[in-house]
Amino acid sequence: MINNFDLFEKLLTFEEPGEYYHVYILRRGKDHGDHRDSLIKSYYVKNVDYYRAKQDEIIKLCDLFGARCYGIPSVKNFRRTAFEVLKIASDKIYREDYSNLDKIFASATDSIGSKRPLWILDYDYSDTVTDETIAADAEFINTIEPLGENKIKAVIPTKHGKHVITKPFNIQAFGEHNTKDLIHKNNPTLLYIPDIK
Numbered sequence: 001m002i003n004n005f006d007l008f009e010k011l012l013t014f015e016e017p018g019e020y021y022h023v024y025i026l027r028r029g030k031d032h033g034d035h036r037d038s039l040i041k042s043y044y045v046k047n048v049d050y051y052r053a054k055q056d057e058i059i060k061l062c063d064l065f066g067a068r069c070y071g072i073p074s075v076k077n078f079r080r081t082a083f084e085v086l087k088i089a090s091d092k093i094y095r096e097d098y099s100n101l102d103k104i105f106a107s108a109t110d111s112i113g114s115k116r117p118l119w120i121l122d123y124d125y126s127d128t129v130t131d132e133t134i135a136a137d138a139e140f141i142n143t144i145e146p147l148g149e150n151k152i153k154a155v156i157p158t159k160h161g162k163h164v165i166t167k168p169f170n171i172q173a174f175g176e177h178n179t180k181d182l183i184h185k186n187n188p189t190l191l192y193i194p195d196i197k
Contacts, residue, residue, distance in 0.1 A: 002193045004156050005055050011073050012048055018078040021045040022109045027067040031196050040067050042106045063194045070188035073165050074114035084108035120184040121164040137178055138164055144173040156189045163189045
């Protein structure tokens with residue numbers, strides 16, 4: 001079992017009205033020997049109290065379905081999401097595709113950007129990837145543009161490694177130090193995974 005709720009909570013900052021974070025429960029097919037992922041439930045976290053209040057429910061649902069909970073560390077905005085919902089819905093109507101209309105809001109949430117983006121460096125442990133090499137990369141990130149602040153916001157354990165959550169940085173400079181393939185700009189990090197049998 002991995003529980004990163006407290007680590008993710010430290011990333012939650014609400015600076016403007018209408019901001020939220022997308023947290024969701026996903027049953028991954030490959031965790032159960034099939035190829036079909038299923039979205040169990042989405043949460044649109046508007047404040048820390050709501051986030052804390054939903055944790056027990058999320059854990060129970062994850063345990064029940066053998067699912068994982070993920071959260072996107074970049075804050076989203078309901079206004080921007082609403083415009084994206086209109087765009088996706090009108091495009092589907094134009095194509096006469098009326099499938100999965102109930103999933104448009106979650107899809108819009110995942111496709112829009114953020115005014116305060118956070119990136120994920122996704123590390124899987126191997127012979128060449130250790131806690132020391134991850135720490136060295138984090139230290140290096142703080143030496144590249146933009147300078148003057150600690151860009152590392154969190155280090156989140158995953159099933160096979162770690163996610164380093166960062167503010168944006170100069171990708172080209174990082175690419176001269178390590179592979180750019182580690183960088184994910186709008187992806188989720190792991191909040192909870194039960195012991196899956």
